[in-house]
Amino acid sequence: MTASRVLRDEGGFSEKTRAKVMAEVERLGYFPNRLATVFAGDKKSTFIGVSIPDLGNEVFTHVLEGIDRKLASFNHQTVLGMTQHVQSEEENWIETVLSWQPAGLILTGRAHSPRAIQILKGANVPLVEIWDLNSSPVDMCVGLNHFDSGYDMGRFLLTKGYTRFGYVGTSHDAANAATSRLNGYAKAIQDGGGKLTRQLCLNDIPGFYPGFYGTEQLLSSDPHVEVIFYQNDNMAVGAVHFCQAQQISIPGDIGIAGWGELPIASVLPYRLTTVHVNHLRIGQLAAEKLLLKVNGDSATPVSDVGFQLVPGDTV
């Protein structure tokens, strides 16, 4: 007990005793077992479970980086989970992670299995759902309105005079944020009297190459498309390279719009039309809110980080 007090610097011991304890620590090569501490106090650990769909999608790595940096600076550890966009994977992961008594959870997306939601509600663990804004989160939420960002992009493209619109993405999941963007985009086009002639949802990750061959597919099925909105910037950059290879002029022959403003956009010969989102900020904010709750303080349940349309030169 005295040793425990010394090691926690809790006070209630003499300098002589401290020296004696420290000498024994050194002699025995004592290494603390934090499991026991958590266990003893019936407390929570300093683990934070963080689930993201996958690491192949650059936007999530930025979010994850924001989360982990913030958590690390407050002496918390990230326990990673990749759900591969599959709800049952997420459910299993949630159950496993909760059995390790985490201090909190961060989940990407707002769609969870009914059993997962039931478990989460019963777990009494602070929780932040990120990415997609959710007006009635299980606990807390940080994200942006993806539908609105798609809608704004659609409206913007309409003001540019386009009438025949296309979309290329990779998501098949109706509850997905990318699908919300597509829905917003489609709604804006409908409201404005345009026509969404083709929408392509590839079975792939939203990277450069799917943008490349997706554009090829879309243009071959409808050569009259005037502008294409992509799931993210990386896909749009793939499209830009496809057009360059095929001598298709941008924005003369076709307009290209991305989403998310990823790093690659900074080196293109022209400014990509896109939507700016502060991915790192989402992660940081999620971690901050979670840590507030973990420490017993309160936090606003819903935070909207917003987005900005970047007009660019590709439309």
Add this chain to the structure above:
Amino acid sequence: MTASRVLRDEGGFSEKTRAKVMAEVERLGYFPNRLATVFAGDKKSTFIGVSIPDLGNEVFTHVLEGIDRKLASFNHQTVLGMTQHVQSEEENWIETVLSWQPAGLILTGRAHSPRAIQILKGANVPLVEIWDLNSSPVDMCVGLNHFDSGYDMGRFLLTKGYTRFGYVGTSHDAANAATSRLNGYAKAIQDGGGKLTRQLCLNDIPGFYPGFYGTEQLLSSDPHVEVIFYQNDNMAVGAVHFCQAQQISIPGDIGIAGWGELPIASVLPYRLTTVHVNHLRIGQLAAEKLLLKVNGDSATPVSDVGFQLVPGDTV
């Protein structure tokens, strides 16, 4: 005790008892506490600590994905640590993670602080050092010979007739893998009678934009450089875009070589001269070897995943 047997399906109970236990589990909303299990048996957890320098560098996200997928399929969890290339950060992280009784550790790089090495040796936890091949690892190692890959690239460029060489990277750390590549490159150039006229180490992450402005810097300080080797493909792609913007012809006016064959290379108008490395494989192999050791089997201490020079069209 009987409940414990039922829940672990250990046998030694009747069907009637199982039903009774399960009914109570349901009624009480019982949720297992895995900390207690680990604690009770004086066992290790199913956590695997994985430290990488940062998530901004795409190569590490690929490695991490390979690791986490493999670990998840064997019911282990990744506890993430980002060291920001700082040894003291790594040391702190190692200490923290070890106090959670992980089943194993995966560390990126071979350079660790003396105290970290001492702790690791005393911890009796399976350990894989990845990325950089290390003939005398603390425990196990998976990676490739970065010096050789740089040397091969240098030799290849010499056969192309280049005499004035440049290098652009971001690392300042002598123990870093990228530095090994630079050293191999420099050695090859020296051995072949060429001249490494300029080498630039930017204070940035090795992404697209540093490749862009790094090229600008290097060319303005030495306009006669004939070929530039970049720390990775993303930087090389930044360079390609700089050259396009400046109407500098590739490979007519200047040769560009990358490293790592990142996804962006798949959409460029020409094949980038680079070195192919199977990042995902490094992660998977590291996880596999670690899990072997964790389960008490033995594993070969050192695995070389190798690399392949991709001649490409940019030199």
Add this chain to the structure above:
DNA sequence: AGTGATTGAGTTACCGGTAACGTAGGATTA
């Protein structure tokens, strides 16, 4: 000197599982 407060240290019990052992009662065997 007597009283109460303070300080430094030790004791006990507990967190939630599980290993190891104990035991009652029925089945099997000599």
Add this chain to the structure above:
DNA sequence: TAATCCTACGTTACCGGTAACTCAATCACT
């Protein structure tokens, strides 16, 4: 019929910390 074994279930102790309590020695103050 008695010895033996097996099955199903119960008891005890322990993992490594720490909360809560106890206690002796010292100190401050009337």
